[in-house]
Amino acid sequence: MSRYADIVLPLAQGTYTYAVPEGMSLEAGEAVAVQFGLRKYYAAIVWRVHEERPPVKRLKSIERKIYDRPLLDARQRALWEWIAAYYMCSLGEVMRAALPSLMKPSADSEAQLLDAEYHPRTERYYALADSLRDEEALSAQFDRLERRAPRLYETLLEVASHEDLPRRGEVARRLLGAESTPLQTLVKKGILTMCEHAPEQTHDAPRFRLPKLTPHQEEAMAKLKADYAAGRTTALLHGITGSGKTEIYIHLVAEVLAAGGDVLLLVPEIALTAQLIERMERIFGSRVTAYHSRLTNQRRSETYLRLNSSSGGEFVVGVRSSIFLPLKHLQLIIVDEEHDASYKQSDPAPRYAARDVAVYMAHAGQIRTLLGSATPALESWHNAATGRYGYAVLTERYGDAEPPQIYLSDTRRAAQRGERRGHFNKLLLDKIGERLDCGEQVMLFQNRRGFAPYLECPQCGWAARCPHCNVTLTYHKNRSQLVCHYCGHTEQAVVKCPSCKVVDVQPMGFGTEKIEEQIAELFPEARVARLDRDKVTSESAFNRIIRDFEERKTDILVGTQMITKGFDFEGVSLVGVLNADNLLLNPDFRASERAFQLLQQVAGRAGRRSNNGEVVIQTADPSHPLLRQLLAGDYRTMATEQLAERQAYFYPPYARLTIITLRHGDVQTVRRAAVALAVALRRRFGSRVLGPIAPPVDRIRGEYLVQLMLKVELGASRMKANSLLDEELQKLIQTPDFKSISVAINVDPQ
Ligand code: ADP
Ligand code: ZN
Ligand code: ZN
Numbered sequence: 001m002s003r004y005a006d007i008v009l010p011l012a013q014g015t016y017t018y019a020v021p022e023g024m025s026l027e028a029g030e031a032v033a034v035q036f037g038l039r040k041y042y043a044a045i046v047w048r049v050h051e052e053r054p055p056v057k058r059l060k061s062i063e064r065k066i067y068d069r070p071l072l073d074a075r076q077r078a079l080w081e082w083i084a085a086y087y088m089c090s091l092g093e094v095m096r097a098a099l100p101s102l103m104k105p106s107a108d109s110e111a112q113l114l115d116a117e118y119h120p121r122t123e124r125y126y127a128l129a130d131s132l133r134d135e136e137a138l139s140a141q142f143d144r145l146e147r148r149a150p151r152l153y154e155t156l157l158e159v160a161s162h163e164d165l166p167r168r169g170e171v172a173r174r175l176l177g178a179e180s181t182p183l184q185t186l187v188k189k190g191i192l193t194m195c196e197h198a199p200e201q202t203h204d205a206p207r208f209r210l211p212k213l214t215p216h217q218e219e220a221m222a223k224l225k226a227d228y229a230a231g232r233t234t235a236l237l238h239g240i241t242g243s244g245k246t247e248i249y250i251h252l253v254a255e256v257l258a259a260g261g262d263v264l265l266l267v268p269e270i271a272l273t274a275q276l277i278e279r280m281e282r283i284f285g286s287r288v289t290a291y292h293s294r295l296t297n298q299r300r301s302e303t304y305l306r307l308n309s310s311s312g313g314e315f316v317v318g319v320r321s322s323i324f325l326p327l328k329h330l331q332l333i334i335v336d337e338e339h340d341a342s343y344k345q346s347d348p349a350p351r352y353a354a355r356d357v358a359v360y361m362a363h364a365g366q367i368r369t370l371l372g373s374a375t376p377a378l379e380s381w382h383n384a385a386t387g388r389y390g391y392a393v394l395t396e397r398y399g400d401a402e403p404p405q406i407y408l409s410d411t412r413r414a415a416q417r418g419e420r421r422g423h424f425n426k427l428l429l430d431k432i433g434e435r436l437d438c439g440e441q442v443m444l445f446q447n448r449r450g451f452a453p454y455l456e457c458p459q460c461g462w463a464a465r466c467p468h469c470n471v472t473l474t475y476h477k478n479r480s481q482l483v484c485h486y487c488g489h490t491e492q493a494v495v496k497c498p499s500c501k502v503v504d505v506q507p508m509g510f511g512t513e514k515i516e517e518q519i520a521e522l523f524p525e526a527r528v529a530r531l532d533r534d535k536v537t538s539e540s541a542f543n544r545i546i547r548d549f550e551e552r553k554t555d556i557l558v559g560t561q562m563i564t565k566g567f568d569f570e571g572v573s574l575v576g577v578l579n580a581d582n583l584l585l586n587p588d589f590r591a592s593e594r595a596f597q598l599l600q601q602v603a604g605r606a607g608r609r610s611n612n613g614e615v616v617i618q619t620a621d622p623s624h625p626l627l628r629q630l631l632a633g634d635y636r637t638m639a640t641e642q643l644a645e646r647q648a649y650f651y652p653p654y655a656r657l658t659i660i661t662l663r664h665g666d667v668q669t670v671r672r673a674a675v676a677l678a679v680a681l682r683r684r685f686g687s688r689v690l691g692p693i694a695p696p697v698d699r700i701r702g703e704y705l706v707q708l709m710l711k712v713e714l715g716a717s718r719m720k721a722n723s724l725l726d727e728e729l730q731k732l733i734q735t736p737d738f739k740s741i742s743v744a745i746n747v748d749p750q
Pocket of ligand 2: 466467468469484485486487488489701
């Protein structure tokens, strides 16, 4: 009987059927090498092995298997399928997100493919020959060598003295000081044996020294456990910054590891949580495996394969893609800072949200998921409030540290009174001065990088715009350049207005670079550093800026969102927010929630270890209700008000959103396609379809964008809605006029 295999390629495609060569044993989840098209070779994943010959004349055969065991088990395959169905993408796209790059290579020939694949790092190991395992035989050998070959004697002595090392008395070459020649001679003489294999990974014994929880923390942990025991698979730990959420994570992790289970701790962006990894390593030692995009490709593949054959007791700390790791004994997923938008992959597909996938995994299997945050996403809060999730709260900072004092500082009033220099109100400047005098540190937050958002002509209103995207270019002063933050287009900054040719253009608004420049002028003696995406192009640059600040080699750190997450700087007692208004004026329905989360998080950086933390928020609208709620530390009121608004306007968590973006180089084509799709979808979904509308940036890289939004009721089936939507999209892209339209579907957009 001939056998066939449906395989998944790392392309935006479904499965393809190949013939299984005679005699090849093959099961689902295995990686294989295949030829695809005329001259492409890929690593692919076997999805299903069967005996149904597809109705085609010539069928290609699988070339070979790549690893000695499947890369995916049944649980992972089910997860990929769920992600493909829920987020409306192909299995190939899931594969691209899920596997490290060396495990999904492509090449122009079979030989090149072999080269591009992951090859395990191996090491040389030496051991005593079996005949010398006997005490007498060994000492006889020593006697012989001592007299006749002193160098060989020394070398053998060194190897023999390592004999207590793991694995059959093998000694890794790198642990030996001996030179190669005598080692080789000993091997030739049959006194030593040599072999080469992957480095041994040994875990520390599972004895972790845990901090003692405070009574409040104990209570919160007991509540979480009780909620899990009562059948909730996901729980929310809502604790203000510094309340000890991480300490509770540590206790839960230790319990799972001690029982031989695996734990996954998801963190928003790994570089920002380097401190968290270090903290975990201090307790869990070599149990901790970090997984993020800054690791080398070799290292990521190595980690994947190591976990794939692990017998349990693994603790992975990683970014969103860690959700795909082969943790076979997974019992607990912790999502730290669960409200963070970086858990959602916005581009390319799969546009999955790792937090929501973790919640699904808990629901689907024997896993528990814990979401932790000081300012939970309203969706999570709503789920806890309605009893779908377990819930525990921590309301006090550890060690009686008081939460920081927050001041709202009115920028308009300050300007009227002449109490403003550059972008700083007198209040903020005075406080910076005080802190610097006491040798304390200051963080300044501005939500925009660059020097100024754009250059504008004060006379005719001309503004520098990107030729490929419908946005203004950001002015970067020290490079004297204009940069598009959407497509990367860069041009030399102009001085004279190119339109009216009369006056000089002016930088409008301000970014981190300008703040850095002004603060350095205002406090010439202070050491100022800046942290944003322009400044940080490598991990080492990032680490250096952080380390210098940690070691108090810098006094003031200016930055974007990057400085707000997860850091624990002891010396920081003052945080300044230069302009809260651009956060509040954002048109997105999540703008208020996000502003609250961000400002709370920024504020949490002040006075982590002392009682004198202060936060100054500059705003033109100090009576804004959201800022009032922030001042009162009143998450609950904020959440209640925002949820009421979401309900009134039918937004998440009361509705499920899908955004469909059509993209094409010709504006007429894309508009006609959007109208046709809207008409078709309205026949299916009625008034649940909104649009077509132009998104805020409606031209990117020379292509025009049009969007439709689908809003369905919470009670409706997401999968049902997806399949109706998919049918209409298939019809659309099969229309001859619209074949070249690109479609991006974003389920649960953030
Ligand atoms: P969160 O994760 O909620 O921001 P952390 O767990 O980081 O809070 O705790 C804040 C600080 O207080 C940390 O430096 C932590 O070591 C300390 N801390 C919290 N709880 C305890 C505890 N039970 N024993 C000792 N130190 C604690
Ligand atoms: Zn651009
Ligand atoms: Zn002009």
